[in-house]
Amino acid sequence: MIAARRQFLKTGLAGSLLLGCAGWLNAAGARPLSDAEREMLGALTNALLDGALPTDLAARRRLIAVTIDGIAVEIAGLSLASQKEIGELFGLLVLAPGRRFLAGVSKPWREAAAGDVLEFLQAWRSSRLSLLQSAYAALHDLTFGAWYARPDTWEAIGYPGPPRGYF
Amino acid sequence: MQDPIKAGLAAGWKHIDASLLARDLSVEADVVIVGSGAGGGVTADILSDAGLHVVLVEEGPLRSSSDFRMREADAYPELYQESASRKTADKAINILQGRCVGGSTTVNWTSSFRTPPEVFDYWQRQFGLRQLSVESMSSWFAVMEHKLRVRAWDTPPNANNKVLAAGAEKLGIPIGAIKRNVKGCWNLGYCGMGCPTNAKQSMLLTTIPAALQRGASLITRLRAERLRFAGSRVTALDGVALQADGLHPSGRRVLLRARHFVIAGGAIGSPALLLRSGVPDPQRLLGKRTFLHPVLISSALMPERVDAYAGAPQSIYTDHFLHQAPIDGPLGFKLETPPLHPVLYATTLQGFGETHVKLMREFTNVNVLLALLRDGFHPESRGGQVRLGSDGLPVLDYPLGDVIWEAARRALLAMAEIQFAAGARWVTPVHETAPGYSSWAEARTGIAELPLKPLLCRVVSAHVMGGCGMADTPQRGVVDHRGRHFWLGNLSVHDGSVFPTSLGANPQLSIYGLVARNASLLAAELSGRPLPAIL
Numbered sequence: 001m002i003a004a005r006r007q008f009l010k011t012g013l014a015g016s017l018l019l020g021c022a023g024w025l026n027a028a029g030a031r032p033l034s035d036a037e038r039e040m041l042g043a044l045t046n047a048l049l050d051g052a053l054p055t056d057l058a059a060r061r062r063l064i065a066v067t068i069d070g071i072a073v074e075i076a077g078l079s080l081a082s083q084k085e086i087g088e089l090f091g092l093l094v095l096a097p098g099r100r101f102l103a104g105v106s107k108p109w110r111e112a113a114a115g116d117v118l119e120f121l122q123a124w125r126s127s128r129l130s131l132l133q134s135a136y137a138a139l140h141d142l143t144f145g146a147w148y149a150r151p152d153t154w155e156a157i158g159y160p161g162p163p164r165g166y167f
Numbered sequence: 168m169q170d171p172i173k174a175g176l177a178a179g180w181k182h183i184d185a186s187l188l189a190r191d192l193s194v195e196a197d198v199v200i201v202g203s204g205a206g207g208g209v210t211a212d213i214l215s216d217a218g219l220h221v222v223l224v225e226e227g228p229l230r231s232s233s234d235f236r237m238r239e240a241d242a243y244p245e246l247y248q249e250s251a252s253r254k255t256a257d258k259a260i261n262i263l264q265g266r267c268v269g270g271s272t273t274v275n276w277t278s279s280f281r282t283p284p285e286v287f288d289y290w291q292r293q294f295g296l297r298q299l300s301v302e303s304m305s306s307w308f309a310v311m312e313h314k315l316r317v318r319a320w321d322t323p324p325n326a327n328n329k330v331l332a333a334g335a336e337k338l339g340i341p342i343g344a345i346k347r348n349v350k351g352c353w354n355l356g357y358c359g360m361g362c363p364t365n366a367k368q369s370m371l372l373t374t375i376p377a378a379l380q381r382g383a384s385l386i387t388r389l390r391a392e393r394l395r396f397a398g399s400r401v402t403a404l405d406g407v408a409l410q411a412d413g414l415h416p417s418g419r420r421v422l423l424r425a426r427h428f429v430i431a432g433g434a435i436g437s438p439a440l441l442l443r444s445g446v447p448d449p450q451r452l453l454g455k456r457t458f459l460h461p462v463l464i465s466s467a468l469m470p471e472r473v474d475a476y477a478g479a480p481q482s483i484y485t486d487h488f489l490h491q492a493p494i495d496g497p498l499g500f501k502l503e504t505p506p507l508h509p510v511l512y513a514t515t516l517q518g519f520g521e522t523h524v525k526l527m528r529e530f531t532n533v534n535v536l537l538a539l540l541r542d543g544f545h546p547e548s549r550g551g552q553v554r555l556g557s558d559g560l561p562v563l564d565y566p567l568g569d570v571i572w573e574a575a576r577r578a579l580l581a582m583a584e585i586q587f588a589a590g591a592r593w594v595t596p597v598h599e600t601a602p603g604y605s606s607w608a609e610a611r612t613g614i615a616e617l618p619l620k621p622l623l624c625r626v627v628s629a630h631v632m633g634g635c636g637m638a639d640t641p642q643r644g645v646v647d648h649r650g651r652h653f654w655l656g657n658l659s660v661h662d663g664s665v666f667p668t669s670l671g672a673n674p675q676l677s678i679y680g681l682v683a684r685n686a687s688l689l690a691a692e693l694s695g696r697p698l699p700a701i702l
Contacts, residue, residue: 051524077244134258148509162237
């Protein structure tokens, strides 16, 4: 992880170039998530929600897909400036150089080892670059927001949901 | 459950949803008010009562009790700025701010405090605001407390607030009970998602219906883009209609002309509108000294159920830590509790994977305390600055410097000690590297060594103040004690942006009281009627 962190610092300049490129690619603004973005988010939510997601593979895949749909809805409710920033972040992560050099994940997202994804999240979380730290925070908030917005996740935490039958 | 807003609309209240406009619109009124929150609502009520025709402009949607379904997934995108995830420029502070008819008063937690006496004293000393004092303001607070049913809350506090009470009592820390602006409250705990029972006496339920009943007009989904001015007078406001998503311009425009313009868009929106408009600002004060009451968070696992989602969210507080040093010394803080709902808690809580899940499984046993830092008094606590982004919309820079972090550490320690005193079995500051602690002794050592930095330590805010600060002269203020702009004769600012510091208390009642005074002065001037008796 320390080696990976060092790499992020070195790739700072390349990263900002990539960001510019990704920003240009997404200058059009809000749009539906691409297949590549869904694959990337699939790998990330799989790690972030580990423990909350079921272990049964088919059920897990289905709930990851539902969570990604929820993330898309959340993004559409952000300011246009934030949507553009998220678009840049996602655009960067789905490009192979971004994934490899900034995230330190060598294989394509769909084949990435869970351990590599975990290491990437931890590295960004504790990065000395505030850009990467805030990108981790955005992924964290979008994922947990999408997950716990759904009533079917409430039973596991003992939340009964809003009062019913009063109205 | 009756929905008084839907009933009023059916009875003929004038409401235009600008997202539905088929063509551009031109509107004339005596007074145009930008923003329908605490400042805009009170202003609309008082001016319309003086016989003036007012138009209220609101960027958010009109939603009311039958829309309030107590679900975070609906409430945050519908009722809050940026889906409740508005952030400072460096993303280190998350800001909760309403964006709907009623503004933050529609979604706040009903806590009502008068402006503290020491704050008036400081404003008199530092900003020459000799007209504003506990004595001169007391009638205005009383008027608004009466109107909005601000009174002691007699129902026992919920278990989340009881933790604060019990821990403080054990440690000999005095606590107080929070007054609330509610009428027939059901004690449900969903104030933050819009009151479904019409108990909260927000602007949505009180002043705005009163103004609409007198013939005022409300235009929603309209962004106030720019004030036009000639010489020392504002001549018109250019409005941009938004689509139903509240984000994209629809292409339709609304031009509003009036004798007087009142800006009440909140402490981020108001300075941004004035900056966009290029109003005179020779001292470059506009947007500066923006304060947030930066909030630190401490989460505890209690041995028994807390169910912090249920019951009045805030009923107990302590100001003990505001009074340990002079007001301009090391930052003091107010302690309160938040309501906990799954999205708000899960997104705020640090970590992921198994560690996050483990804490979420104990959701019903979680107590959370909040420490609101009193910023803006210490000479090095100069707050943040609102500037304009490339799209013309506001961006808030708020550097978190040493004076903030020094206070943050004291606040995290104080909260952990109270939580352990109340019987907590585990406490963690909301902080990316805090491992959590199982005793006060462990917490004391651990928190003393925690690295406190932006994005590592969670900081949030629900109180935005300043940016159009008031003072006695244009050398140190944007507006005078009446909220009148120093350079443009028919322009007033009526919201929390006029506070020259933060308050050290939840701001709604401070805004209601000051704006009731200033709107009454304005009403007398514009209508030619005598000044109200209490002036």
